[in-house]
Amino acid sequence: MNVRKIVTIVDETLTEGGRPVEPAARVAVVAAVIENPWAGQGFVENLTAGIDANASDLGALLAPRVIEALGAPVEAYGKAAIVGLDGEIEHGSALIHTLKFGNHFRDAAAAKTLLPAVEKRGPAGIVFDIPLKHFTDATIRSHHQTFEVRIPDAPHPGEIVIALAAAAQGRPQQRLAALSTEQ
Structure with missing residues (x-):
C-alpha cells in the first residue's frame, strides 16, 4: 500500500x-490518500488480490487515528472512498x-452496525459528504x-482517498421525535 498523505x-x-452547544459537537475525519492498487491495469475482473493486500492495513491505519482525533467516545460513524479519474x-x-x-x-468503537458510506469518482479537490449513523442502532x-x-x-487520477469519520454525538440541537413515534 502506497500512502501519499x-x-x-x-x-x-x-x-x-x-x-450554545454544550458540550461542543465534535466530528473527526482521517483520510489516507493512496495509490490505486488497480491503476494502469485496465479492467481487472477479480479484485481479491488488491483487497487482501490493502483493505485490512487501511482499516488498521485509519481506525485508531480517527478515534484519537475525536478525543471522545464514538457515537456515530461513517466511511468514504473517492476514486481518482483513472479508476473505477x-x-x-x-x-x-x-x-x-x-x-x-467497529471493534475500536465497540460498534454494532454497518458503516454508512459514500463512494464516488472525481478530480482532485472534489467535495464529498460522509454520511454518519449511530454506532449501535x-x-x-x-x-x-x-x-x-x-x-x-487529492485524489490524483491514479489515487483513492479512503476516509473514516466519527462523531461524539448526534446533530447539534437535534429535536426530531424517535422513529418509533411514527410506527
Whole structure:
C-alpha cells in the first residue's frame, strides 16, 4: 500500500441555531490518500488480490487515528472512498466494503452496525459528504448526519482517498421525535 498523505480534520460546533452547544459537537475525519492498487491495469475482473493486500492495513491505519482525533467516545460513524479519474468506483468500494476494513473501526468503537458510506469518482479537490449513523442502532435519528470533506490535491487520477469519520454525538440541537413515534 502506497500512502501519499494522511489528512486529519477535527470540527467543533460551539453554537447552533443561535444557542450554545454544550458540550461542543465534535466530528473527526482521517483520510489516507493512496495509490490505486488497480491503476494502469485496465479492467481487472477479480479484485481479491488488491483487497487482501490493502483493505485490512487501511482499516488498521485509519481506525485508531480517527478515534484519537475525536478525543471522545464514538457515537456515530461513517466511511468514504473517492476514486481518482483513472479508476473505477468499484476500486474504492472493494477496499471499504469488506469486513477486513470495517471491523477495525467497529471493534475500536465497540460498534454494532454497518458503516454508512459514500463512494464516488472525481478530480482532485472534489467535495464529498460522509454520511454518519449511530454506532449501535442505525434507526436513531439524532445521529443521522453528514460531514463535508475536501482535500485540495487529492485524489490524483491514479489515487483513492479512503476516509473514516466519527462523531461524539448526534446533530447539534437535534429535536426530531424517535422513529418509533411514527410506527
